[in-house]
Amino acid sequence: MTLHVLSVLVEDKPGVLARVSSMFARRGFNIHSLAVGPSAEPGNSTMTVVVDAAEIEQVVKQLRKLINTIKITELDPAESVEREVMLVRVAADASLRGELLDAASVFKAKAVDVGATSVTFEMVGTPSKVNDFLELIRPYGLIDVVKSGWIALARDSKTRNLRAIS
Template identity: 55%
Template sequence: MSPAPTGSAPTDQAPGRNSGGTTTLVVHVENKAGVLARVAGLFARRGFNIESLAVAPTASGRFSRLTIVVGVDAAPMEQVVKQLDKLVNVVDIQELNPSASVERELMMVTLRADPSVRGQILDLVRVFQATVLNVGYEEIMVSLTGSPSRVDDFEALLRPYGIVDVQRTGKVALAKLVKTAPESLAP
């Protein structure tokens, strides 16, 4: 897996299909040992690379919610989704359309930042409303939470200073909320 950028420009593609040839799936599974291996195995068997993966238990703790970004954009995904649905531990699957969902990603990054360039880096931190987490004499650690494309931009702007270490969480997402009032409330 690599923290490859996942563009999120809204388009009229099929649901769940991102630009840049990736698909985002939200999968609810039973929170049990080995379930992640079952899910990942279905992709691995076909040679599909998982670009990013975020896993955490849902409120009850009985289920986990997986957000999976897969480096495949065409028809083969349909068969994978159907077979994913056959796994006994998989409760449901949604293909998430980027234009109909709110996406966020967290990046933590340690940069080379000797005192002469520290000010420039702090300017970028201000512009992006990022957070300084830790400061050393020659290095600085910052974090940013934002849409994946915004995180991409921030990472690109920081790269010339020298990235020592970076960890991105991979995308997490929730469906956008209904904007229209129910008819009973209509004026």
């Protein structure tokens, strides 16, 4: 698996997410995760698309071909901040709670709901840290997991614009 993180600035028009996801489906590209929200400029949205592809050039070109796409930046993990939010409910009766809370504190995960048979954690971190925590607690019995998908920002002046070849 070769993951590429694309930050895609798009016009905030109805259906733009459908255009992006339809293009991925039609061209047979794999989306690993996709997160979208308003960008700094009103009227635009930023999508963080994580693509599983050996070769990213054609993906970028097809994305750029969509009329509502304004700009695409490939983010280098070494030169960007990447985060993911996870909510996870894990099976835990009172006897296991302490053990789980200790593990969570190491990962800076926060217990946000505690019940008789389960604990729900919230964790914000790099996608790999989030994954590490998930694997750590998996043996206790996962009841539910939701993830936000990756979001990412380039570090100051480390943005590498992917330009169409010309």
